Structures are given as C-alpha cells and as structure tokens.
Amino acid sequence: MIPAKAYAALDPKTPLQPFSFDRRDLRSDDVQVKIHFCGVCHSDIHQARDEWGGSIYPMVPGHEIIGEVIATGSEVTKFKTGDLVGVGVMVDSCCSCKNCNNDQEQYCNEGMTGTYNAMERDGVTIAQGGYSSQIVVKERFVLHISKKIDPAAAAPLLCAGITTYSPLRFAGVKAGQKVAVVGLGGLGHMGVKFAVSFGAEVTVISTSPGKAEDAKKLGAHHFLLSTDKAAMQKHASHFDVILDTVSANHDYTFLLDLLDIEGKLLIVGLPSKEPNLSPFSLITKRRSIIGSMIGGMKETQEMLDYCAEKNIVSDVEVIPVGYINEAYERMIRSDVKYRFVIDMATL
Ligand code: NAP
Ligand code: ZN
Numbered sequence: 001m002i003p004a005k006a007y008a009a010l011d012p013k014t015p016l017q018p019f020s021f022d023r024r025d026l027r028s029d030d031v032q033v034k035i036h037f038c039g040v041c042h043s044d045i046h047q048a049r050d051e052w053g054g055s056i057y058p059m060v061p062g063h064e065i066i067g068e069v070i071a072t073g074s075e076v077t078k079f080k081t082g083d084l085v086g087v088g089v090m091v092d093s094c095c096s097c098k099n100c101n102n103d104q105e106q107y108c109n110e111g112m113t114g115t116y117n118a119m120e121r122d123g124v125t126i127a128q129g130g131y132s133s134q135i136v137v138k139e140r141f142v143l144h145i146s147k148k149i150d151p152a153a154a155a156p157l158l159c160a161g162i163t164t165y166s167p168l169r170f171a172g173v174k175a176g177q178k179v180a181v182v183g184l185g186g187l188g189h190m191g192v193k194f195a196v197s198f199g200a201e202v203t204v205i206s207t208s209p210g211k212a213e214d215a216k217k218l219g220a221h222h223f224l225l226s227t228d229k230a231a232m233q234k235h236a237s238h239f240d241v242i243l244d245t246v247s248a249n250h251d252y253t254f255l256l257d258l259l260d261i262e263g264k265l266l267i268v269g270l271p272s273k274e275p276n277l278s279p280f281s282l283i284t285k286r287r288s289i290i291g292s293m294i295g296g297m298k299e300t301q302e303m304l305d306y307c308a309e310k311n312i313v314s315d316v317e318v319i320p321v322g323y324i325n326e327a328y329e330r331m332i333r334s335d336v337k338y339r340f341v342i343d344m345a346t347l
C-alpha cells in the first residue's frame with residue numbers, strides 16, 4: 001500500500017482535518033500521481049456536509065486534480081513519469097456498456113465511480129479524492145495537461161470546466177445566440193468564458209450586485225440582477241440557452257420564462273431540494289430542460305486541449321490546505337473569485 005496524507009471530513013458536522021490513509025498499490029493499468037493542486041468545488045461542500053444524503057466517511061474531497069506522474073503500471077501506454085496530468089470527477093466505470101463504449105463514461109449504465117464519496121468497484125475500498133498528497137488512478141481516467149497553461153488555474157477545468165463546456169456544446173451554442181449564465185461562481189465563470197469563446201452574446205444573471213464589473217471582465221456582454229424584477233421582466237422570452245449553475249434552492253419556472261421559443265434550460269447546479277416547475281412554462285414555447293453531468297473522458301481531453309489552444313483557464317485564489325474550512329464558508333457566502341485552488345505543497 002502507498003501511504004498518503006490528506007484533509008478529510010470525518011462526519012457532516014465537524015470541520016475538515018488532517019488525515020492519513022493508504023492508496024492501493026499500482027495495478028497494471030494504473031497511473032500514480034503526485035498532486036500539486038486541487039480545486040474546491042461546491043460539490044465538495046454538498047458532500048462533506050451530506051447535503052445530498054448517503055455520504056461516506058471518512059471523506060477526502062477534491063475532484064479538480066492536477067499533478068505529475070510519478071509511476072506507471074506495466075501496461076500503461078499513454079503516460080510516463082514526469083507528465084503533467086489531470087484527474088476529474090470520476091476514476092472508473094464499467095468500461096463496457098453502451099455509454100462507456102460511446103465515450104460517455106459519466107453516464108455508465110452501472111454508474112460511474114466518483115473520485116471520492118464512492119465505493120471503488122472492488123466493493124470494499126472507499127474512493128478518496130484530491131485534497132491529498134497523491135492518487136492512484138486507472139489510465140483511462142487520467143488526462144493530459146498542456147505545460148502551456150498555469151497548472152493551478154487549470155485545476156478547475158477538471159470539473160467546473162467540463163461541466164459547463166459539455167452542455168454548451170450539446171446545446172450547440174454558437175455565434176449569434178443569446179446565452180444566459182445563472183450564478184457567477186466556479187462553474188458560472190467558466191460557463192461565461194466558454195459561451196463567449198463560442199461567439200454567443202452572453203448575459204450573467206446573478207444575485208450579487210458586486211459581480212457586475214467582473215462579469216464584463218470575464219467577457220459577458222450584459223449583467224442582470226435576478227432580484228431586479230423590472231429588468232428580469234424585460235427579458236421574458238429572450239434567451240436561446242440558459243445555463244443554471246446555482247448551488248442553492250431556487251425557482252426554475254422563473255428561468256424557463258426567460259427562454260425564447262424552443263429555448264433550452266441547461267441544469268448543472270445541484271441544490272438539495274426538488275424545485276417547483278410549471279408545465280405551462282414548458283409547453284407555451286416548446287421549451288426544454290436538459291440536465292448534464294460533467295463530460296466523458298474524450299470530451300474532457302478535447303476541452304483541455306481547446307483551453308490550452310485558446311488560453312482559457314479559471315480565475316483562482318490559491319490557498320494553503322489549512323484554509324479549507326474558511327474557504328467553504330466563503331464559497332457559501334458567494335465570496336470567491338472565482339475558484340479556490342489548494343496548493344498541495346502546503347499539506
Ligand atoms: P459556487 O462557486 O459556490 O457558485 C454557485 C453560485 O450560485 C454562487 O456564486 C452564486 O452566484 C449562486 N448562488 C448561491 N446561492 C444562491 C441563492 N441562494 N440563490 C441564487 N443564486 C445563488 O459553486 P460551483 O462550484 O460553481 O457549483 C455550482 C453547483 O453546481 C453546485 O450545486 C455543484 O454541486 C454543482 N455541480 C454540478 C456538476 C454537474 O456535473 N452537473 C459538477 C460540478 C458541480 P451569484 O453570486 O452570481 O448569484
Ligand atoms: Zn465539481
């Protein structure tokens with residue numbers, strides 16, 4: 001076994017704390033990664049605090065991992081020692097169902113294996129995430145990271161990046177379309193960057209008046225305060241696509257009404273409560289709601305290569321690991337610009 005250091009949640013109520021555990025010895029198709037940086041996703045908070053139910057403890061969160069390959073199994077062909085790599089939200093799947101064969105491992109019919117808060121496919125090991133010194137991952141679930149981009153700022157691409165890139169691509173966002181991004185947080189700010197890079201006219205819809213300037217700096221063309229009823233009213237039936245990244249419980253019908261005919265509401269935010277939804281808001285303009293979970297490995301590599309080519313990275317605040325509990329509180333207050341990334345050298 002390979003000893004690893006980490007920060008873990010031991011239960012839903014107590015702050016994260018230093019933790020030691022073992023990673024598995026390398027299998028023939030495994031890559032061992034020394035972790036340099038790990039982004040902090042709102043899903044880490046939801047799960048560490050058991051807001052979705054069924055959390056598994058002890059839990060080492062973290063699924064926006066950037067590191068360096070330090071060893072490879074005998075059958076690994078795509079990676080070698082010294083490569084800069086990424087690991088995202090999943091570390092395994094059945095690798096043989098229709099969806100896995102179609103490069104959609106995230107929708108594996110047996111269920112993908114999450115990077116943490118999940119049981120490994122052996123049924124006995126708890127998968128542990130990236131707030132740790134190293135990780136051992138099956139080659140198929142490891143990604144190449146270009147040395148052209150800042151590794152700390154690239155970490156959030158592994159979740160916030162692919163989670164917004166994939167649905168915007170799926171919805172066919174292109175030049176001339178009106179796209180709204182709801183919630184300017186970690187996911188939202190990446191959604192803005194991608195939608196702008198695809199040529200869309202982008203509006204940020206936010207609860208935070210203080211983010212108007214930032215929205216413009218990120219490339220958005222317009223900013224709407226969701227609490228400004230009159231301004232919102234003016235945008236009824238206005239957008240082609242709305243990307244909803246909100247982490248807290250909120251009204252979906254209100255967003256549907258902002259969509260033009262055949263508009264698409266893309267849901268990626270995961271509040272704990274089921275929303276109320278009016279069927280009238282769906283049928284009156286043949287609108288649709290599309291859910292989306294991260295992206296497959298092939299599309300994630302495509303997104304990473306696209307980011308390296310276009311120089312798209314996340315706006316980050318790099319923190320020492322001991323700051324993690326304060327970082328969680330600040331994220332809940334929407335006080336982060338726009339992603340915390342842990343420098344794992346501080347562990
Ligand atoms: P985040 O950085 O905390 O951003 C969430 C944003 O939501 C906030 O910045 C805020 O934006 C807005 N918000 C917060 N409270 C709100 C409220 N009460 N009403 C309206 N808006 C509110 O979170 P994140 O890391 O981007 O994650 C966002 C959500 O996506 C989480 O639920 C996460 O679990 C989920 N997620 C889903 C996937 C997937 O595969 N589908 C992947 C990763 C994460 P403003 O200040 O601009 O209002
Ligand atoms: Zn995430």
